[in-house]
Amino acid sequence: MARKHILAATTGAAAALALAACTGGAGGAAAGGDGIEGEPSGEITVITQRTDLVDTVFQDYKEQFEKEYPDVTVSFESMTDYEGEIAVRMNTQDYGDVLLIPNSVTPDKLGTFFEPLGGVEELGEKYALLEEEAYEGQAYGIPITVNTQGIVYNKKVWADAGLTDWPTTPDELLDDLRAIKDKTDAVPYYTNYADGWPLSQWDGNRGAMGDPAYANEHVAYTDTPWAPGEWHHISDGLLFDIVAGGLSEEDPTTTNWEESKTLLGTGKVGTMLLGSWAITQMQQAAEDAGGSADDIGYMPFPYQVDGTFHAQVAGDYKNAINVHSEHKAAAWAWIEWFAAESGYAYDEGGLSPLVDGPTPETLAGFTDAGVELVPLDPAPPGKEAYEANVVSESEVDLYGNIYRQELVDIARGAKDGDKESFFASLNERWATARAAVG
DSSP states (O other), rough: OOOSSSOOTTTTHOOOOOHHEEEEEEEEOTTTTOOOOOOOOOEEEESOOTTTTTTTHHHHHHHHHHHHHTTTEEEEEOOOSSSHHHHHHSSOOOSSSEEEOOTTTGGGHHHHBOOOOOEEHHHHTTTTGGGGETTTEEEOOOOOEEEEEEEEEEHHHHHHHHOSSSOOOOOHHHHHHHHHHHHHEEEOOOOTTTTTTTGGGGGGGGGGGGTTTHHTGGGOOOOOTTTSSSSSHHHHHHHHHHHHTOOOOOGGGGOOEEEEHHHHHHSSSSEEEEEHHHHHHHHHHHHHTEEEGGGEEOOOOOOETTEEEEEEEBBBSSEBTTTTTTTHHOOOOOOOOOOOSOOOEEEHHHHHSSOOOOOOOGHHHHHHOOOOTEEEEOOOOOOHHHHHHHHHTTOOOOTSSSSHHHHHHHHSSSSSSOHHHHHHHHHHHHHHHHHHHH
């Protein structure tokens, strides 16, 4: 799952981590930000969210890695509900040697749980987007892959509806979804409401505004992120209008993420907003169901600045080292090998975590259309946790799914309210939180 921001500490899983931040953790490591020293050796456990790959592809990784590092033995542990399960584990010191930094860890708590890998400036000569999991100049994680953001769609469904061009505005997308509803048997848009986390993907397109500073130097510093013209009004407003217009599944409480991949791959669903990491999963689902991977397309969010599409670039989950690990050199060797040698990012249709890495074929359409990729500027020094603090204080899980599920419920008539009143309440909560945070 794409990882863009820090999740507000409003869920049970995040609360578990908040407890650990107060009572556990040894703080910084002996390496002191100069990298991980020592010869790689020992047994390490790598924790992953890829339950679908842990017994197949990851075993190939293990074999290749152990050939290069014969003094290291790698074992894997996978988690279906990664965020929830790892939060509980991190109340102890036993949470593997290498793991993915969960969304619930705020920047100021990174050193409590994870080993500093080195300075952002120095490591940034080799690895991309380190500032996403950094604090006070220290990097704590390396992206497993780098994603761009947009909309995955079934090209055959769109063609059957007579649609050949990408929509350039939210209204054009709504018109296209109506055409799919009128001219095909496909569900125009699938929310994946029940699993929840796919709704968080709607926050990952801030780069569509074309301004690298917009996400980290504007959103948290306005009292009205849901006012007309602001990104969250544009993005969340589009989601609301899709659902209110009857352009999504009939009963969102029955959606299923794994099933949704087959539904889109076989043309029973036309469209889903997801990070580029989803492209290869949809292609595989199409082939597994007897369809064609060529039916899967990817388009940018329907918004242009001066006639140009922009797409946000951000790191996926970050591989990190448990600060309590007894085999940190071996863990660091795995992280570096995974980024540079495994081929995971390319095979998953992602951009490389290496600064000079390859661009996957799955994004050829973006290149041909002149879509400008926008890496976001980091938060100002000393303000790395500011937006996360506003999110926590407001209890609006900006990077999560709770308030967007509420939005969907209002839009489909399952809860009282309308778009304007809901956005007004969000703005009020946000402004009150900003005043409290200072």
